[in-house]
Amino acid sequence: MADDALTITPWRRKFVAICLIALPVVVAGRALVLQTERSDKLTNAGHDRYTRQFDLQARRGMIFDRNNEPLAVSARVYHVFADPGVLQWADEKHAGNESENKSKVAQILGLTVAELDNMIANSTSPRYTVVARQVRPAQWAAIRELSRAQGVRGFGVEHKERRYYPAAEVMSPVLGFTDVDGKGIAGLEQTVNTALSGQSGKVVQIAIGSRDTKVFEPVHMSKARKDGENLGLTIDLRLQHVAYRELKKHALRHKAQSASLVAVDVSTGEVLSMATWPADNPNDPEMKTKGVIVNRPALTTFEPGSTIKPFTILNALESGVYNANTMVKTSPGILRVDEFKVRDTKNYGDLTLEGILQKSSNVGAAKIAIALGPEAVWSMLDRFGFGKSSGLNLPFESAGRLRDWNNWYRADLMAAGYGYGLSVTLLQLANGYAGLANGGVSTPPLLVKGALRSPRRAVADPKLSAQVVQMMRSVVVEGGTGTRAAVLGYSVAGKTGTSLKQINGEYRTGVYQSLFAGVIPATQPKLAIAVLVDEPASGEYYGGLVAAPVFSSFATEAMRLLNVTPDLPEQIEQMREKEREALEALEEEPGNE
Numbered sequence: 091m092a093d094d095a096l097t098i099t100p101w102r103r104k105f106v107a108i109c110l111i112a113l114p115v116v117v118a119g120r121a122l123v124l125q126t127e128r129s130d131k132l133t134n135a136g137h138d139r140y141t142r143q144f145d146l147q148a149r150r151g152m153i154f155d156r157n158n159e160p161l162a163v164s165a166r167v168y169h170v171f172a173d174p175g176v177l178q179w180a181d182e183k184h185a186g187n188e189s190e191n192k193s194k195v196a197q198i199l200g201l202t203v204a205e206l207d208n209m210i211a212n213s214t215s216p217r218y219t220v221v222a223r224q225v226r227p228a229q230w231a232a233i234r235e236l237s238r239a240q241g242v243r244g245f246g247v248e249h250k251e252r253r254y255y256p257a258a259e260v261m262s263p264v265l266g267f268t269d270v271d272g273k274g275i276a277g278l279e280q281t282v283n284t285a286l287s288g289q290s291g292k293v294v295q296i297a298i299g300s301r302d303t304k305v306f307e308p309v310h311m312s313k314a315r316k317d318g319e320n321l322g323l324t325i326d327l328r329l330q331h332v333a334y335r336e337l338k339k340h341a342l343r344h345k346a347q348s349a350s351l352v353a354v355d356v357s358t359g360e361v362l363s364m365a366t367w368p369a370d371n372p373n374d375p376e377m378k379t380k381g382v383i384v385n386r387p388a389l390t391t392f393e394p395g396s397t398i399k400p401f402t403i404l405n406a407l408e409s410g411v412y413n414a415n416t417m418v419k420t421s422p423g424i425l426r427v428d429e430f431k432v433r434d435t436k437n438y439g440d441l442t443l444e445g446i447l448q449k450s451s452n453v454g455a456a457k458i459a460i461a462l463g464p465e466a467v468w469s470m471l472d473r474f475g476f477g478k479s480s481g482l483n484l485p486f487e488s489a490g491r492l493r494d495w496n497n498w499y500r501a502d503l504m505a506a507g508y509g510y511g512l513s514v515t516l517l518q519l520a521n522g523y524a525g526l527a528n529g530g531v532s533t534p535p536l537l538v539k540g541a542l543r544s545p546r547r548a549v550a551d552p553k554l555s556a557q558v559v560q561m562m563r564s565v566v567v568e569g570g571t572g573t574r575a576a577v578l579g580y581s582v583a584g585k586t587g588t589s590l591k592q593i594n595g596e597y598r599t600g601v602y603q604s605l606f607a608g609v610i611p612a613t614q615p616k617l618a619i620a621v622l623v624d625e626p627a628s629g630e631y632y633g634g635l636v637a638a639p640v641f642s643s644f645a646t647e648a649m650r651l652l653n654v655t656p657d658l659p660e661q662i663e664q665m666r667e668k669e670r671e672a673l674e675a676l677e678e679e680p681g682n683e
Contacts, residue, residue, distance in 0.1 A: 147250050148288030150272055151318035153265060155327040156362075156539070161261050162279070164251040164272075168230045170199060170222040172210055173244045181241025191240050198232045199225065221245075223270045224252045253279075257327060259369040260334045263385040264325065264537075266485070267372035276383050280485050282321060282538065291315030322539040324360035329353060332647045333365035340640045341367055344604075344626035350386045351622075351644060352520040356615040359524065359533035359543075361482075362648075364388070364517070388480070388487045391513035392622065395589035396450045396633070397607045398471070398509035400526060400558050403443045405470040406458045407554045412443060414557065420446075420453040430501040432456045432508070448564040450571045450586060452508045459507025460500070467506050468495035473549040474522040474532060476514050481534045481543050490514045509587065516620050519607050524618035527583070527609040530555035559583045563612050575606055575638035577645045578665060579656035583615075584608020584641065586633035591625065601625055604636035610645050611657040617648060 153162035179188035196206040199222040206221060213219030222229075225247075236242040253268045255261060266277020274283035291314050333351045341349035353363040366386040370377055377383075384390070406412035423437035432452050438445070446454035459467050471477065477492025491513040498506070505511040514522075517535065525532035530550030534543040562583035565572040571586045587605030590597045604623040609615040621637040621644075630636055649656075656662060 146291040146315050147248075147272060148290050148315045149317040150251055150253065150268070151286040151288070151320045153278070153286075153321045153323065155323055155325050155330075156360075157326065157328075158322075159327045160256055161323065161325075161327065162265055163254050163256070165254055167224045167226060167250050167252040168247040169220050169250050170225050170230065170233070171218055171220045171246050171248065172213075173217050173246065174210055174213055174219065175217050175244075177210070177244030179242055181243075184240045187240055191236060191242050194236060195233060195242065195245075198229050224250065253372075255372045257330070258371045258373055260330055260365070261325070261327070262369050262372045262383050263366045263387075264323075264364050265372065266383055266385075267377055276485065277385060278321070278323075278484070278538070281483055286318040286321060288318035289316040324355075324362065324536055324539060325364065326362045326651070328651050329363040329644075329648055330365055332651070333363045333644055334367060334369075336640050336643045337365055337367040340636070340643075341623060344623060344628040344630060344636050346623045346627065346636075347625040348386060349621070349623045349640065350390075350516050351640065352387045352516050352620050353644070353648065354520045354524045354535060354618045356524045356527045356609060356618050357533075359521070359535050359546075361517075361535050361537045362617070363644075364537075385484060385487075386622075387516040388482065388484045389515070391488050391490050391515055392603050392624075393510050393512065393589045393592070394514050394519055395509040395587035395603075395605060396452070396455075397519060397585050397587035397605050397620075398512075399447055399450065399455050399507075400562055400585055401470050401474060401522070402455045402458055402467070402507045403447060403561065404526070404550055404554060404558045405462055405466060406443060407557065408470075408551060409462055409466065411461065412458070414443060414561075417442060418446060418451075418454045418457055420451050420457075423453060425453045425456055425504075427456075427460070427500050427504055430504065432504060444561040444564050447561050447585060448570045450565075455508040456504040457507075459503050464495035464498045464503045464506075467503060468492065468498075470550075471506070471512065473547075474525055476512065476518055476522065478518075480515075480517050480521060482517070482537050484537075488515050490518055509589065516622050519605075520618050520620035523607050523609055523620065524615075525549060526555050527559055527615035527618055528555075559609065559612060559615070562608065566608070571632070571634040572606060572608070572638045574634060575608060575641045575645075577610060577642055577649065579658050579662045580610050580645070580649055580654075581612035581657055582608055582610050582641075582645070583612035584638075586638060588631060588633045602631040604631055604633045606633050606637035606641045608641060610649065611654065613657045616652065616654050617645065619645060619648075 150164045152160060155161055179191045192206065193203055196203045201222065209219060209221050230247050233245055251272055253272065255265060264277055266274060266279040268279050269275050274280040274286065279286065337349040337351055348367060350366040351363060352361065354361055364387050370383055372383065417440040419440050420434060420438045423434040425432040434451050434453050438449050438451055441449060441451055441454050471492055477490050479487055479489045502511050521535050529552035530548060531546050532549045533546045536543055560583065562585055563581060564570050565585055566575050566582045567573065572584055575582055575584050585607055589603050589605070591601045591603050593601065602625065604626055605621065607620040609618045619641055621640045623636045623640065626636045
């Protein structure tokens with residue numbers, strides 16, 4: 091029996107042999123399956139557990155003014171994320187400190203504990219959720235210290251950038267701002283966002299440490315980043331500061347809602363200043379959620395009023411029916427057409443074309459417009475760019491409104507002669523005056539250096555344009571409506587404007603917009619400047635009293651900063667002589683030594 095028990099039957103031998111042969115085959119087959127069919131899946135699972143891939147934000151391009159002064163720069167910040175899968179608030183050694191450590195982390199990130207818990211609990215990803223954006227390096231260092239000292243685990247950072255604007259509100263209407271992710275959402279930041287942004291790269295991070303202590307550290311880039319392009323503007327930051335200062339000072343003095351100024355280089359079309367007050371500070375974190383900053387000079391439209399009269403006078407000269415000596419009867423200071431009335435502030439009698447500008451006669455301008463006809467009046471305004479976008483491609487830029495002349499009534503024609511019935515932007519007005527001062531050559535405005543723009547166009551006779559500019563000088567001297575726009579040592583040619591403001595399509599009695607537009611020096615124009623003060627409420631509202639002084643103070647500083655040689659040096663010498671005489675008289679008084 092014992093021998094029988096130890097005897098291995100043939101079928102058992104066969105079974106053992108088959109198992110010994112089959113086992114390596116099964117193992118080899120399983121290995122082959124793992125290496126082929128499921129290789130990618132297992133590899134990805136391993137990578138998901140021990141590696142991560144994040145976007146590496148490209149450095150956003152800087153923005154500079156014409157003199158290479160920085161206007162928009164980017165500083166390194168962090169986005170802090172949490173990995174709920176490995177999150178712990180204390181290690182074994184510091185057990186019991188979890189609540190205190192969570193409170194410290196929340197405080198470091200500027201959150202409440204409830205906000206931090208809510209973000210982690212409602213994460214759309216089981217392994218990744220951003221809990222704080224644009225965190226300073228010092229804040230992340232504080233969290234790392236908690237990790238070292240208390241065993242807080244499960245937090246990491248992504249390198250990001252925060253946009254900073256050195257000129258703050260002085261430049262904000264032009265530049266706009268970026269959101270928390272560095273994307274331009276207003277102003278030039280939005281217009282040229284693609285060029286400024288560049289292309290993000292991708293960085294691989296690998297887990298270091300055990301499951302309970304692992305942290306992710308960058309190891310290599312899987313895709314190189316391409317930093318954004320730097321941007322140069324034609325804006326002169328020095329002039330921009332002067333403009334903002336003067337707008338603020340005069341707007342507050344006249345209790346105005348807002349005030350804006352645009353200064354354009356006459357020969358090149360470069361925008362040297364585009365300022366508005368009040369303006370928001372784009373460095374304020376709340377701006378990320380407040381909405382769009384309004385660039386009033388390019389976005390807000392208004393009826394230009396009497397500032398349009400130089401184009402009416404140019405139109406009259408071009409017609410050949412009028413010349414410098416033609417007299418236009420404006421008596422008795424009122425003109426009735428159908429049921430429409432046009433008034434002057436007084437009865438000026440017979441006026442020359444220059445006199446119509448100097449006295450700002452609505453009646454005279456209206457009579458000229460009626461004599462010229464709607465097509466001619468419309469054509470002149472259209473040629474100088476009114477009713478068209480400037481080409482700067484700013485977000486929400488307005489083209490203004492210039493209705494087709496075929497739809498004009500006689501009252502529309504008459505109103506167009508002195509600046510009503512159409513709407514313009516301050517940028518259009520400044521550029522129109524630049525074209526007038528540049529020998530009738532309209533140059534599309536330029537804000538970004540090197541940007542493509544339409545070619546210059548000859549839109550008026552150069553001799554007649556120059557003649558109108560010289561006529562406009564009478565506005566700023568004694569007897570004109572704009573004497574407060576005078577600049578010591580320089581000739582000024584300009585035009586005042588005062589228009590009733592439309593609110594919800596209706597003119598509001600007693601609500602005005604004060605205007606002055608002009609060029610300096612008048613003999614060889616360098617700058618075309620347009621000023622708008624909206625809703626002055628101090629009692630003074632005429633453009634010559636409210637807007638003209640802004641022109642004067644800004645232009646005085648601009649001529650100095652741009653080193654423009656005075657074309658009326660005798661005025662400066664006369665002033666110095668008066669100062670010397672006054673000083674001598676003071677010294678001769680008894681008791682003075």
